Amino acid sequence: MHTIAQGYRGLHLLWDLNWDRLLYVGTILVALLAGGYFGSLVN
Secondary structure (H helix, E strand, O other): OHHHHHHHHHHHHHHHHHHHHHHHHHHHHHHHHHHHHHHHHHO
């Protein structure tokens, strides 16, 4: 049980440190999809 709790704390720390990077990647993907969609409307 102690090992599971330590593993969970480690994963939680990684999430706390890297959640903003996931947000940046998501924002870029949404911008690319929106650009492709609006670009297809023009043609």
